[in-house]
Amino acid sequence: MFYAMNRFQITIGHEQAFEDVWKNRDxxxxxxxxxxxxxxxxGQTVAEEGYTLFVSSSIWxxxxAFSAWTKSENFRAAHKNAGDNRAMYLGPPKFEGFSVVEGA
Structure with a gap:
């Protein structure tokens, strides 16, 4: 199994808009x-730094299989409007990928 995660720092006050983007995406x-x-x-809100932490987590x-997704037309279509919402982000997402070492 492979876990792909993106960490997003979302400007305080934009949390619901960020969630709506994800809930309404194709x-x-x-x-x-x-x-x-x-x-x-x-995740938690870090008031002193002005953001709420979100993580998108997918399991492959x-x-x-994950790499094939990132090179697919489906990936391009899913991310085509990502730049439209820059005001809600404090910088770009941070990607983290993990392979399972042990687990039931």
Missing amino acids: SSLADMPGFVEFKLLR RDRD
């Missing part, structure tokens, strides 16, 4: 070979 993840699961996670059969 996602074709379920159509991709090797896709297992997706979750959008909301393996790193190759």
Whole structure:
């Protein structure tokens, strides 16, 4: 299994708009070979730095399946309007990828 995560620092006051973007997006993840699961996670608000942390988390059969997604037309279509919402982000997302070492 491969876990792909993007961390987003969302400007305080834009949390609901950010969630709405994700809830209303055209996602074709379920159509991709090797896709297992997706979750959008909301973390803590860091008031002194002006953001709320969010993580998009997807699980894939393996790193190759995730890589194929990032090179697909479905990926391009899903991210085509990403720049329209720059005001809600404090910088670009931070990608983190993990392979399972141990787990039930």
